[in-house]
Amino acid sequence: MCATCxxxxxxxxxxxxxxxxxxxxxxxxxxxxxxDPDRARTVVLEQRILAKNDHLAEHNRTWLAARSCVxxxxxxxxxxxxxxxxxxxxxxxxxxxxxxxxxxxxxxxAQRIEAAGCPVVQINTGAGCHLDADMTARGLRxxxxxxxSVVVVENVGNLVCPALFDLGETRRVVIMxxxxxxxxxxxxPQMFVGAHLVLINKVDLLPHLDVTLDQIVTNVRAVAPTAGxxxxxxxxxxxxxxxxxxxxxxxxxxxxxxxxxx
Amino acid sequence: MxxxxxxxSIVESVVDxxxxxxxxxxxxxxxxxSGVEPEALxxxxxxxxxxxxxxxxxxxxxxxxxxxxxxxxGSDFELDALILLCDCGSADVRVRSGHxxxxxxxxxx
Ligand SMILES: Nc1nc2c(ncn2[C@@H]2O[C@H](COP(=O)(O)OP(=O)(O)OP(=O)(O)O)[C@@H](O)[C@H]2O)c(=O)[nH]1
Ligand SMILES: [Mg+2]
Ligand SMILES: [Zn+2]
Ligand SMILES: [Zn+2]
Numbered sequence: 001m002c003a004t005c006x007x008x009x010x011x012x013x014x015x016x017x018x019x020x021x022x023x024x025x026x027x028x029x030x031x032x033x034x035x036d037p038d039r040a041r042t043v044v045l046e047q048r049i050l051a052k053n054d055h056l057a058e059h060n061r062t063w064l065a066a067r068s069c070v071x072x073x074x075x076x077x078x079x080x081x082x083x084x085x086x087x088x089x090x091x092x093x094x095x096x097x098x099x100x101x102x103x104x105x106x107x108x109x110a111q112r113i114e115a116a117g118c119p120v121v122q123i124n125t126g127a128g129c130h131l132d133a134d135m136t137a138r139g140l141r142x143x144x145x146x147x148x149s150v151v152v153v154e155n156v157g158n159l160v161c162p163a164l165f166d167l168g169e170t171r172r173v174v175i176m177x178x179x180x181x182x183x184x185x186x187x188x189p190q191m192f193v194g195a196h197l198v199l200i201n202k203v204d205l206l207p208h209l210d211v212t213l214d215q216i217v218t219n220v221r222a223v224a225p226t227a228g229x230x231x232x233x234x235x236x237x238x239x240x241x242x243x244x245x246x247x248x249x250x251x252x253x254x255x256x257x258x259x260x261x262x
Numbered sequence: 263m264x265x266x267x268x269x270x271s272i273v274e275s276v277v278d279x280x281x282x283x284x285x286x287x288x289x290x291x292x293x294x295x296s297g298v299e300p301e302a303l304x305x306x307x308x309x310x311x312x313x314x315x316x317x318x319x320x321x322x323x324x325x326x327x328x329x330x331x332x333x334x335x336g337s338d339f340e341l342d343a344l345i346l347l348c349d350c351g352s353a354d355v356r357v358r359s360g361h362x363x364x365x366x367x368x369x370x371x
Contacts, residue, residue: 043367045279045365222353
């Protein structure tokens with residue numbers, strides 16, 4: 001039983017003890033049966049492996065909603081430009097922002113965000129290759145974002161693991177940069193399938209590369225046909241106003257309804 | 263390696279459900295499209311289970327294949343990667359199975 005929302009931790013879980021005579025009792029808490037103590041018994045759990053994480057993620061959503069905050073889970077391979085994107089966003093977007101930085105080690109990214117003038121919390125995962133809902137909960141409490149903020153989580157640079165862990169985000173944003181090779185969406189589909197928005201970063205480098213924007217877009221579309229797609233340059237600024245508009249709409253859905261064309 | 267946290271979740275969930283029970287076997291569904299490697303999971307499981315009620319338990323992993331349905335032509339087909347494209351050319355494809363990450367059942371002593 002969970003104190004915050006009153007839901008059971010085991011919500012949706014059926015527990016049925018099946019004896020060797022085929023009879024079953026349901027529901028059951030998995031308690032022992034006094035009869036035939038030395039026979040192996042099968043206990044049906046039918047439980048999602050990540051149920052606990054998903055449950056904590058729901059709590060983060062509730063917590064954020066109570067503060068009218070939204071959470072963006074920003075993911076990419078190492079070095080695609082997550083921190084650069086945030087630095088420019090902090091400087092240019094007219095939005096109350098907060099940042100949670102996830103890295104295995106160092107405070108480097110948090111220091112960059114701090115220097116850009118934005119409230120920031122660093123989470124170091126050590127050996128961990130992704131953030132989870134529990135770490136995010138701790139990060140949110142430490143950040144204590146002011147009501148109406150857009151909180152961006154810069155996840156650990158990794159195209160595989162973060163995809164599996166719901167943090168309680170409102171939206172998932174994946175950055176892919178032009179220098180990574182156009183095949184990344186095909187090689188790491190899990191990451192792209194769940195994305196609401198894919199930013200194609202470092203478009204300023206396209207003239208120097210063998211890859212075209214079309215090739216990248218085609219591959220993103222193959223795995224994420226409905227995701228939003230924005231080509232940007234985090235360091236040069238190209239395309240960034242579209243990203244700011246996307247964030248503004250996310251932060252104030254009411255305004256969005258009154259101006260559906262915007 | 264997210265298989266390590268996945269394995270921890272498995273062991274924690276089972277211990278939570280069946281406190282104090284000696285578990286001898288764990289049945290899992292790890293879908294082919296789930297992004298989790300069964301081999302890496304086996305490797306982690308032995309380490310993570312050591313010293314818990316799941317110490318030495320066997321791990322049985324079923325791998326449900328990816329299956330998808332095309333909204334355009336209505337066909338059902340197998341999907342070995344998350345490339346959402348039907349032979350008919352449509353990308354209006356819904357994944358029906360293959361994402362499973364589930365503890366089905368355990369055997370207790
Ligand atoms: N040319 C060019 N370089 C960029 C762009 N965006 C980022 N970079 C460079 O790419 C490198 C990595 O950028 P970061 O912002 O640190 O990338 P990151 O995704 O935060 O990296 P990790 O946190 O280590 O995963 C830096 O040298 C940036 O200057 C861009 O739009 N164009
Ligand atoms: Mg960074
Ligand atoms: Zn991992
Ligand atoms: Zn079809």
